[in-house]
Amino acid sequence: MAEQRTLGGPSVVVRSGSAEATRSLAAHVAEVARAGDVVALRGDLGAGKTQFAKGFARGLGVSAVVNSPSFTLMAEYRGRLPLFHLDLYRIAGAADALAGGLLDERQQSGVTVIEWAERLDGPVGGSDLEVRFEGSGDEVRRIALLARTDRGRPYVEAAQAWLELAERP
Numbered sequence: 648m649a650e651q652r653t654l655g656g657p658s659v660v661v662r663s664g665s666a667e668a669t670r671s672l673a674a675h676v677a678e679v680a681r682a683g684d685v686v687a688l689r690g691d692l693g694a695g696k697t698q699f700a701k702g703f704a705r706g707l708g709v710s711a712v713v714n715s716p717s718f719t720l721m722a723e724y725r726g727r728l729p730l731f732h733l734d735l736y737r738i739a740g741a742a743d744a745l746a747g748g749l750l751d752e753r754q755q756s757g758v759t760v761i762e763w764a765e766r767l768d769g770p771v772g773g774s775d776l777e778v779r780f781e782g783s784g785d786e787v788r789r790i791a792l793l794a795r796t797d798r799g800r801p802y803v804e805a806a807q808a809w810l811e812l813a814e815r816p
């Protein structure tokens with residue numbers, strides 16, 4: 648399939664049958680997060696990106712409730728590392744984001760998780776880990792984690808370990 652050809656780098660595909668399973672996966676992979684990492688979440692409306700962000704926050708030890716930051720563009724949470732949660736749904740293009748100073752040096756101190764990261768495609772589309780969601784409603788989600796840089800590799804390994812745990816009878 649065309650999708651396979653464009654992947655490159657280590658990747659893993661997970662199937663998630665519930666929002667909690669998606670949060671659990673995200674919490675598990677967040678344990679390997681390092682300051683400066685950028686995680687891009689891609690997928691349609693209602694695919695599970697915010698559920699993933701909630702679980703990721705849990706894995707970073709964030710105690711605050713994480714919701715979609717649609718109206719603020721970026722929300723910051725305190726955890727083991729600072730978490731910067733962005734939702735670019737309303738952003739027209741990379742130029743807007745850059746003009747607004749969305750990605751700045753402060754984010755080097757923490758982990759940046761971006762919903763609708765494809766809005767940044769082009770000049771500044773750099774993420775370390777890309778997470779692609781397919782499915783919506785009651786459907787089982789197909790979640791592909793792709794390492795885009797060496798920083799992304801530990802996340803893929805953590806997702807593989809999570810899968811092995813989940814599949815154990």
Ligand SMILES: Nc1ncnc2c1ncn2[C@@H]1O[C@H](COP(=O)(O)OP(=O)(O)OP(=O)(O)O)[C@@H](O)[C@H]1O
Pocket residue numbers: 663664665666667668669690691692693694695696697698699715736762783784785786787788
């Ligand atoms: N396996 C699953 N993983 C994640 N969410 C699921 C799953 N099964 C059902 N859901 C439900 O699907 C919805 C996913 O919503 P969520 O806000 O995470 O989507 P989103 O990708 O962030 O959408 P948006 O683009 O609007 O921000 C939730 O209501 C959740 O309970």
Ligand SMILES: [Mg+2]
Pocket residue numbers: 696697715734762
């Ligand atoms: Mg969302």
